[in-house]
Amino acid sequence: MSTKNGEKIQIQEHLQQQQKQQLKEEMKENPNPEIQKQETKQNSYLYQAASIFKAYKNIRQIVRRTIIQRSSRLSDLYQANIFFKREDGQITRTYKVRGAVNKILSLTPEEKQKGVYCCSAGNQGVAVAFACNHLKVKGIIFVPQTTPNDKIQRIKEFGKEFIEVKLAGLSLQDCDQIATKYGEDNKLISVRLDEKDVIEGCSGVGIEILEDFPLKGKIDYVIFPISSGTLGAGISSYFHQLSPETNIIGIKPIFSENEMVYEDMQKTMQLDAKNTFKVMDDLSNYQELEIPEGEAYDQVLQLYNNDGIILEPHGALAPASLKLLQEKCGSLKGKNIVCILTGKNTSISRMNDIKILANVYQKKNVYMLVDFFRKPDAIKEFMVYCLSPEDEILQIEYTKKNNREKGPALVGIELASPGNYDKLLAKMLEMKISHKIIQPNDEIFQLKV
Numbered sequence: 001m002s003t004k005n006g007e008k009i010q011i012q013e014h015l016q017q018q019q020k021q022q023l024k025e026e027m028k029e030n031p032n033p034e035i036q037k038q039e040t041k042q043n044s045y046l047y048q049a050a051s052i053f054k055a056y057k058n059i060r061q062i063v064r065r066t067i068i069q070r071s072s073r074l075s076d077l078y079q080a081n082i083f084f085k086r087e088d089g090q091i092t093r094t095y096k097v098r099g100a101v102n103k104i105l106s107l108t109p110e111e112k113q114k115g116v117y118c119c120s121a122g123n124q125g126v127a128v129a130f131a132c133n134h135l136k137v138k139g140i141i142f143v144p145q146t147t148p149n150d151k152i153q154r155i156k157e158f159g160k161e162f163i164e165v166k167l168a169g170l171s172l173q174d175c176d177q178i179a180t181k182y183g184e185d186n187k188l189i190s191v192r193l194d195e196k197d198v199i200e201g202c203s204g205v206g207i208e209i210l211e212d213f214p215l216k217g218k219i220d221y222v223i224f225p226i227s228s229g230t231l232g233a234g235i236s237s238y239f240h241q242l243s244p245e246t247n248i249i250g251i252k253p254i255f256s257e258n259e260m261v262y263e264d265m266q267k268t269m270q271l272d273a274k275n276t277f278k279v280m281d282d283l284s285n286y287q288e289l290e291i292p293e294g295e296a297y298d299q300v301l302q303l304y305n306n307d308g309i310i311l312e313p314h315g316a317l318a319p320a321s322l323k324l325l326q327e328k329c330g331s332l333k334g335k336n337i338v339c340i341l342t343g344k345n346t347s348i349s350r351m352n353d354i355k356i357l358a359n360v361y362q363k364k365n366v367y368m369l370v371d372f373f374r375k376p377d378a379i380k381e382f383m384v385y386c387l388s389p390e391d392e393i394l395q396i397e398y399t400k401k402n403n404r405e406k407g408p409a410l411v412g413i414e415l416a417s418p419g420n421y422d423k424l425l426a427k428m429l430e431m432k433i434s435h436k437i438i439q440p441n442d443e444i445f446q447l448k449v
Helices: 003-029 034-042 049-059 072-078 096-105 109-114 123-135 149-162 172-185 196-202 204-212 230-242 265-271 276-281 293-307 313-320 322-329 348-361 378-386 420-430 443-448
Strands: 068-070 081-086 116-119 139-143 163-167 221-225 247-254 286-292 336-341 365-370 392-398 409-414 435-437
Touching (some): 072 293, 116 123, 123 163, 149 163, 196 204, 204 230, 247 293, 276 286, 286 293, 293 313
Parallel strands (some): 221 247, 247 286
Antiparallel strands (some): 068 081, 365 409, 365 435, 392 409
């Protein structure tokens, strides 16, 4: 028997095993399971389960099979069975390496000889760099000129002598245009997040969830963050075919005018979303939820303090969405839920910044410019009459070195409870204390806080 025929039989056996379990569940709840099969045929954008498993078989000796870990904290909180799919434990700390490896493995010897390129502000660049180094293929990683040096260094460390980093453009869109033209002019092969081989490679996350989920019965929800849609397109396709009773939930952050940590998130979503969202939009078991960015900041702290898990804010969107999901469903009691933790390309040094942002979002901390020069003993009056006994002053910093009483002071306050926020502002209004609340996107906040 040829190797090719052997692989084909193995893929068929895998799918047959998955489908037998699926049909058992369908017959319990749906007397006519053909309805789902008809819907699958109607969605021409669907990535086929056989192709997804073939991609997984190609890359599984290179990438890690990440664990599924039960969260006792969240399971107890929601009276559900909540598990984390720990893609933050992947080789490059994110699932994207799966797609990059599969794409380069799929190239012909002639295409590998030409080399590859991609445009990235971070995670995708690291993934492609690792794949190039491991598979000994030359690659060029284009990054915006504003990319922090530590991210550039990580790309170089993973890629070593097989990659070159080029700074191009001030925005991700500009960088992408420059990279695309350079790739076309030099006949390089692109590695984009919306490409079929990349999506099918990333879809292995779904295979591992179905195979490794430790409890009997169906998985009620699989939740993941949305950025480029790469992960969502693959997982929703795979689950739709092999576990259509599972609800697939994509989470988008609501960006406020105060957004600071997510920098290029919105741009990334627009950049690589050419084909990926077409798959999800047509599936009946897929839906999207939007949560404020502050919920992600808070969940990062919860995961770090209670679970010992370090994540970037985007990687924490799935567990951060459980509160909203419960509100929409009424209860999550007894449900089997998998939250995909997509990445941890951050550092402990940023944790204090995230803590500040989380507290500002929750109105536990407030920062303001206050004019104290209008009345004698104004600072004393402010502390005595405006603050509750449990509130604490975090900082008072005058904005002028000379004649400082003539200028406003930057005041940071830690409130005992979010309810004290409105009380504080009401008392300041009553005392006619001139002030201005400063937000994370204000220059003085970034310089002084």
